[in-house]
Amino acid sequence: MLENLLPPLNDHNLPYPDTIHPIVVHFVIAMVLFAVFCDGVGYFSRNSKLYEVSWWNLFFATISIFVAVMFGQIEAGLALAYPASESTLNLHTILGWSLSGIIAAITAWRYVLRLRDPKTLPIGFIVVGVVLTVLVCFQVYLGDELVWVYGLHTVPVVEALKEGVL
Structure with missing residues (x-):
């Protein structure tokens, strides 16, 4: 009965045309890496305007990572994971949830630093950015390994799993 309420799954084993998680997560990756880059350049060039750029990138990355994790969980649950891919998928899931908390904590720390003095950053914050x-x-x-090595949500792998080839 509940199955009648859910949309049918397509060739990618998804209820929508293609994976959404990679689209959202690429924004998070770009924003985090650009924030760390701006902090580093701002620190060494003494250009505090770059700290403002970094702050807003971290702020929006913190919001976006939770959207990325949500779609990642949906798509991981719908992935026809086979034994060879399971350990990588599990590690990717655990690290994704961990990164959402880590990024939120770093953003909170950055907010406190910004309130105290928006024109300076301690070297410890730069080191945390590198980590x-x-x-x-x-x-x-x-994530690349899950797509390019294990082929999760790719049509040939989905078909092979449904036919029992894998």
């Missing part, structure tokens, strides 16, 4: 960049790059690697 965040490493985590984001690792998460990108895992």
Whole structure:
């Protein structure tokens, strides 16, 4: 009965035309990396105007990552994950949820720093930004592996799984 209320799944095993998670998450990746870049350049060039650019990128990245995680959860649940892909999908999921909390905490810290003095940043914040960049790059690697190595939500892999080939 409940199945009649849900839209049918397409060739990608999704109820909508194509994956949405990668679209949203690319905005998050760009905003986080650009924020860290602006902080670094602003710190070393003493151009405090770049801190404002960084702040707004972090602010919108914090909102966007929760949208990305929501669609990631939906699409992970609908993915026809096979044993070889499960550990990567699980690690990608755990790191995605962790990054949403980490980015929110860094943004909150940045907000406090901005209230105290919007024209300066401590070196510790720059170091945390570099660590965040490493985590984001690792998460990108895992996401790329899920698509380009394991083929989750790609038509040939979905068809192969439905036919029992994989």
